[in-house]
Amino acid sequence: xxxxxxxxxxxxxxxxxxxxxxxxxxxxxxxxxxxxxxxxxxxxxxxxxxxxxxxxxxxxxxxxxxxxxxxxxxxxxxxxxxxxxxxxxxxxxxxxxxxxxxxxxxxxxxxxxxxxxxxxxxxxxxxxxxxxxxxxxxxxxxxxxxxxxxxxxxxxxxxxxxxxxxxxxxxxxxxxxxxxxxxxxxxxxxxxxxxxxxxxxxxxxxxxxxxxxxxxx
DNA sequence: ATATCGATTATCT
DNA sequence: GATAATCGATATG
Numbered sequence: 001x002x003x004x005x006x007x008x009x010x011x012x013x014x015x016x017x018x019x020x021x022x023x024x025x026x027x028x029x030x031x032x033x034x035x036x037x038x039x040x041x042x043x044x045x046x047x048x049x050x051x052x053x054x055x056x057x058x059x060x061x062x063x064x065x066x067x068x069x070x071x072x073x074x075x076x077x078x079x080x081x082x083x084x085x086x087x088x089x090x091x092x093x094x095x096x097x098x099x100x101x102x103x104x105x106x107x108x109x110x111x112x113x114x115x116x117x118x119x120x121x122x123x124x125x126x127x128x129x130x131x132x133x134x135x136x137x138x139x140x141x142x143x144x145x146x147x148x149x150x151x152x153x154x155x156x157x158x159x160x161x162x163x164x165x166x167x168x169x170x171x172x173x174x175x176x177x178x179x180x181x182x183x184x185x186x187x188x189x190x191x192x193x194x195x196x197x198x199x200x201x202x203x204x205x206x207x208x209x210x211x212x213x214x215x216x217x
Numbered sequence: 218a219t220a221t222c223g224a225t226t227a228t229c230t
Numbered sequence: 231g232a233t234a235a236t237c238g239a240t241a242t243g
Contacts, residue, residue: 024224053224055224062224064224067240070239070240071239072239086224086238086239087237087238087239088223088224088225088237088238089222089226089235090223090225090235090236090237090238091226091227091235091236091237091239092225092226094224094225096224109224111224142225143224143225144225144226145226147227154238163240174242186224187224188223188224188225190223191224199241208218
């Protein structure tokens with residue numbers, strides 16, 4: 001099994017606000033292959049974005065923004081490029097980036113990453129012992145797992161500017177050539193579950209969910 | 218004040 | 231494949 005399909009990591013240039021100031025579908029598709037970076041002192045965590053979902057805003061029944069602009073969802077209604085972090089199932093944090101523009105909600109949920117830098121630190125944060133290369137899959141596959149690997153919490157990261165390196169959490173482009181993109185329905189939702197708004201790098205081992213969703217019985 | 222419900226994961230069988 | 235764990239946000243009384 002080849003896990004490191006996207007090494008080596010080349011110099012990373014941060015994405016600007018205009019990148020996020022577009023529709024969630026557009027941003028989701030183009031975020032594939034980009035890099036999520038956490039800078040903490042001289043320590044850097046980095047991982048390639050391999051799976052995301054688009055949430056369309058107030059008119060999307062599956063989106064948190066459907067509840068309107070509340071204390072919880074305020075970031076979604078703010079300017080684009082900011083982190084929306086929510087707590088779910090009593091255990092997990094999930095990371096989104098806001099899209100569209102001020103006053104118009106919309107976001108992209110990060111569902112899976114491929115670890116690039118700081119792998120030891122991610123393993124420690126996840127309480128995973130790295131025995132074989134297969135264990136790398138436990139680090140950042142799934143929205144709750146990737147948040148834990150990056151130490152993302154609501155108090156620490158909700159509302160932080162993902163276009164600014166000085167925020168310590170940001171998104172960049174290292175020139176990785178994105179090959180195939182696969183679009184499927186979103187995972188884990190009950191409303192609007194049929195819409196194809198989940199975007200994955202085809203064939204990437206770090207994508208979450210069942211290996212063969214068609215094999216149902 | 219209390220009840221309900223998740224954009225999930227780990228841990229069983 | 232099935233389910234328990236776990237708690238903040240939200241709705242309702």
